[in-house]
Amino acid sequence: xxxxxxxxxxxxxxxxxxxxxxxxxxxxxxxxxxxxxxxxxxxxxxxxxxxxxxxxxxxxxxxxxxxxxxxxxxxxxxxxxxxxxxxxxxxxxxxxxxxxxxxxxxxxxxxxxxxxxxxxxxxxxxxxxxxxxxxxxxxxxxxxxxxxxxxxxxxxxxxxxxxxxxxxxxxxxxxxxxxxxxxxxxxxxxxxxxxxxxxxxxxxxxxxxxxxxxxxxxxxxxxxxxxxxxxxxxxxxxxxxxxxxxxxxxxxxxxxxxxxxxxxxxxxxxxxxxxxxxxxxxxxxxxxxxxxxxxxxxxxxxxxxxxxxxxxxxxxxxxxxxxxxxxxxxxxxxxxxxxxxxxxxxxxxxxxxxxxxxxxxxxxxxxxxxxxxxxxxxxxxxxxxxxxxxxxxxxxxxxxxxxxxxxxxxxxxxxxxxxxxxxxxxxxxxxxxxxxxxxxxxxxxxxxxxxxxxxxxxxxxxxxxxxxxxxxxxxxxxxxxxxxxxxxxxxxxxxxxxxxxxxxxxxxxxxxxxxxxxxxxxxxxxxxxxxxxxxxxxxxxxxxxxxxxxxxxxxxxxxxxxxxxxxxxxxxxxxxxxxxxxxxxxxxxxxxxxxxxxxxxxxxxxxxxxxxxxxxxxxxxxxxxxxxxxxxxxxxxxxxxxxxxxxxxxxxxxxxxxxxxxxxxxxxxxxxxxxxxxxxxxxxxxxxxx
Amino acid sequence: xxxxxxxxxxxxxxxxxxxxxxxxxxxxxxxxxxxxxxxxxxxxxxxxxxxxxxxxxxxxxxxxxxxxxxxxxxxxxxxxxxxxxxxxxxxxxxxxxxxxxxxxxxxxxxxxxxxxxxxxxxxxxxxxxxxxxxxxxx
Numbered sequence: 001x002x003x004x005x006x007x008x009x010x011x012x013x014x015x016x017x018x019x020x021x022x023x024x025x026x027x028x029x030x031x032x033x034x035x036x037x038x039x040x041x042x043x044x045x046x047x048x049x050x051x052x053x054x055x056x057x058x059x060x061x062x063x064x065x066x067x068x069x070x071x072x073x074x075x076x077x078x079x080x081x082x083x084x085x086x087x088x089x090x091x092x093x094x095x096x097x098x099x100x101x102x103x104x105x106x107x108x109x110x111x112x113x114x115x116x117x118x119x120x121x122x123x124x125x126x127x128x129x130x131x132x133x134x135x136x137x138x139x140x141x142x143x144x145x146x147x148x149x150x151x152x153x154x155x156x157x158x159x160x161x162x163x164x165x166x167x168x169x170x171x172x173x174x175x176x177x178x179x180x181x182x183x184x185x186x187x188x189x190x191x192x193x194x195x196x197x198x199x200x201x202x203x204x205x206x207x208x209x210x211x212x213x214x215x216x217x218x219x220x221x222x223x224x225x226x227x228x229x230x231x232x233x234x235x236x237x238x239x240x241x242x243x244x245x246x247x248x249x250x251x252x253x254x255x256x257x258x259x260x261x262x263x264x265x266x267x268x269x270x271x272x273x274x275x276x277x278x279x280x281x282x283x284x285x286x287x288x289x290x291x292x293x294x295x296x297x298x299x300x301x302x303x304x305x306x307x308x309x310x311x312x313x314x315x316x317x318x319x320x321x322x323x324x325x326x327x328x329x330x331x332x333x334x335x336x337x338x339x340x341x342x343x344x345x346x347x348x349x350x351x352x353x354x355x356x357x358x359x360x361x362x363x364x365x366x367x368x369x370x371x372x373x374x375x376x377x378x379x380x381x382x383x384x385x386x387x388x389x390x391x392x393x394x395x396x397x398x399x400x401x402x403x404x405x406x407x408x409x410x411x412x413x414x415x416x417x418x419x420x421x422x423x424x425x426x427x428x429x430x431x432x433x434x435x436x437x438x439x440x441x442x443x444x445x446x447x448x449x450x451x452x453x454x455x456x457x458x459x460x461x462x463x464x465x466x467x468x469x470x471x472x473x474x475x476x477x478x479x480x481x482x483x484x485x486x487x488x489x490x491x492x493x494x495x496x497x498x499x500x501x502x503x504x505x506x507x508x509x510x511x512x513x514x515x516x517x518x519x520x521x522x523x524x525x526x527x528x529x530x531x532x533x534x535x536x537x538x539x540x541x542x543x544x545x546x547x548x549x550x551x552x553x554x555x556x557x558x559x560x561x562x563x564x565x566x567x568x569x570x571x572x573x574x575x576x577x578x579x580x581x582x583x584x585x586x587x588x589x590x591x592x593x594x595x596x597x598x599x600x601x602x603x604x605x606x607x608x609x610x611x612x613x614x615x616x617x618x619x620x621x622x623x624x625x626x627x628x629x630x631x632x633x634x635x636x637x638x639x640x641x642x643x644x645x646x647x648x649x650x651x652x653x654x655x656x657x658x659x660x661x662x663x664x665x666x667x668x669x670x671x672x673x674x675x676x677x678x679x680x681x682x683x684x685x686x687x688x689x690x
Numbered sequence: 691x692x693x694x695x696x697x698x699x700x701x702x703x704x705x706x707x708x709x710x711x712x713x714x715x716x717x718x719x720x721x722x723x724x725x726x727x728x729x730x731x732x733x734x735x736x737x738x739x740x741x742x743x744x745x746x747x748x749x750x751x752x753x754x755x756x757x758x759x760x761x762x763x764x765x766x767x768x769x770x771x772x773x774x775x776x777x778x779x780x781x782x783x784x785x786x787x788x789x790x791x792x793x794x795x796x797x798x799x800x801x802x803x804x805x806x807x808x809x810x811x812x813x814x815x816x817x818x819x820x821x822x823x824x825x826x827x828x
């Protein structure tokens with residue numbers, strides 16, 4: 001996109017097209033012949049990574065939309081059916097959900113890189129502002145996408161975020177009604193969010209084209225911040241940058257695949273596996289990790305309108321960056337003070353993100369205020385001041401000088417920075433988890449589950465015994481509505497044959513109809529039927545259980561969690577610990593105690609449970625020794641029952657877990673080989689340029 | 691993009707029978723997708739709400755202006771926190787009223803904001819007493 005190209009295709013058919021539409025010349029000059037500074041480091045590969053992620057999100061999103069139902073009553077179920085029944089639906093969903101997080105992770109690296117190397121400075125102001133617009137569009141898209149699964153966090157996140165607009169004087173309430181399409185967040189809201197969530201990525205793609213265009217007019221910035229002067233300063237985009245970007249993408253994919261295949265729920269919130277309920281607010285409403293710093297700024301201001309203004313200003317201020325920082329030296333490499341303040345700013349952002357996930361009380365509020373001041377001070381005081389008082393080190397005459405000077409010195413410790421970055425990202429991300437379930441519940445003890453870890457598999461015996469426990473005990477009150485009898489015969493499940501599953505189904509009475517007389521009737525279950533619910537509706541369940549409806553158990557092991565605390569959630573990223581839910585469920589089943597400790601009052605009709613948040617649970621002790629008979633000689637103890645039924649419920653929540661982990665291993669083997677190939681090819685291509 | 695006709699029609703007024711609500715109890719009904727708390731306040735709650743000097747409140751409003759005269763024991767408020775729209779929990783917090791679990795706003799037994807980030811009192815929906823034990827909301 002940088003001026004006329006003299007490229008001529010050799011194929012006559014292509015020449016014919018080229019004379020009428022010079023598209024091949026455009027491609028050639030933009031992505032082949034385009035001169036790219038030869039001193040770019042790996043931070044510059046994030047542009048390519050972001051384009052790749054946008055492509056992945058659009059591709060997976062379009063396929064997901066084919067299976068998704070945007071209706072308040074059906075959306076949650078349709079997402080579950082995608083994961084359970086659509087071919088590789090679990091993969092599509094994980095790629096899309098984790099992809100959003102990875103997209104934001106990459107965009108933050110990309111933005112901080114621009115900040116560090118002064119990529120927003122003249123003549124790249126418009127390029128930078130287009131980037132901020134893309135970022136804003138991404139935030140809107142990400143938010144609306146998070147609403148679509150219609151879980152508790154979706155619903156309450158939507159309520160909180162749309163209510164931000166009610167802070168606007170005079171017109172605020174009308175704007176909010178317009179966003180909702182009703183009197184509260186509801187079905188019309190979900191419909192319009194779906195429509196916009198489908199539209200905005202294409203707007204992003206459009207602005208990305210402008211962004212790349214502006215980039216190719218101004219040329220890329222580089223780590224030394226000096227413009228290329230001679231041909232010696234640049235290398236052609238293909239093969240040099242292409243191959244380097246491919247290596248970067250391959251490394252990024254390793255991180256991405258780590259989440260997709262081994263910890264898909266690490267970045268999400270357990271509450272979002274509970275269907276949206278307008279009558280119950282979750283104790284902590286936490287947005288996705290990538291909004292947390294701004295959420296912390298919003299909450300640290302005691303006035304509502306001022307808080308909303310501060311939050312939006314925190315993003316809009318980026319647009320003015322080219323004029324706030326008027327230093328002539330671009331790269332912080334040659335700005336000793338700016339470099340230090342940059343890293344302080346990064347730490348401030350990470351800490352704000354951490355605070356955004358904490359409950360808004362006590363020390364957290366004060367820390368939030370201090371850090372909010374620091375955030376704005378960096379842009380409004382530090383940068384303008386530094387550009388006046390700082391004495392930068394001399395910059396090299398040209399890029400080739402810089403490259404020659406560097407060859408002698410040590411090479412950039414790329415690997416260690418990447419690790420530090422991954423750590424910071426993990427800390428930032430997982431702080432979202434933390435804010436949950438700490439109200440008075442004792443932390444459940446860890447168990448060794450057969451399904452934990454990268455090679456975890458379900459214990460078939462435990463699944464079959466767990467099914468028996470569910471059928472004889474739990475199913476008296478708890479539904480299992482997302483599980484069909486046919487699932488019992490599927491690969492990766494309890495290992496029954498199709499005939500056994502059919503026989504199991506036929507023991508149930510299923511309500512069907514209406515028949516020709518217009519009446520409902522009962523018939524024996526078929527493999528395609530779902531486990532029937534013990535109660536006809538939620539109200540009946542509530543009335544029969546002292547006001548607390550027993551939750552559906554299909555997703556319970558993913559819908560329950562507990563806070564892991566500060567160092568643990570980072571270790572969890574590496575150890576792939578994902579079993580908070582099962583640990584909690586198994587602990588609650590065993591946590592009933594007759595003797596209530598002093599200082600705890602249990603209301604009438606509730607029972608004391610050591611691990612239940614608040615300790616007062618409406619469910620009476622469900623299991624006792626010897627209650628269910630086992631045919632295989634396993635001990636008939638509460639501990640064994642709890643373990644078996646929890647394993648079974650983990651399977652009902654993640655029926656494709658074994659396939660997921662198996663495919664993950666194959667993908668990892670492929671990606672590692674691919675990354676090595678790319679690395680050595682890159683070394684060869686760049687051999688003469690370093 | 692404003693609400694469509696069916697949404698508006700579904701938001702028509704509703705009648706609520708108050709006779710089963712004992713003193714000190716409250717019920718939650720949904721109107722226009724919003725939870726509405728109807729509290730049968732105790733004498734103590736009413737006295738507390740009236741003892742506070744109105745001028746000292748963040749959003750000054752007297753308790754008398756928030757209930758229908760002659761039905762002082764009934765408080766009807768929209769149970770949506772004026773901060774960011776969560777649902778406060780009744781009978782919690784330091785003021786014998788409502789406590790919002792999201793960002794810690796506390797409302798008194800008249801639904802007025804007393805502490806926390808919320809800028810305004812819980813709004814009172816339009817309602818009238820059809821009889822002594824029945825109200826129409828809307």
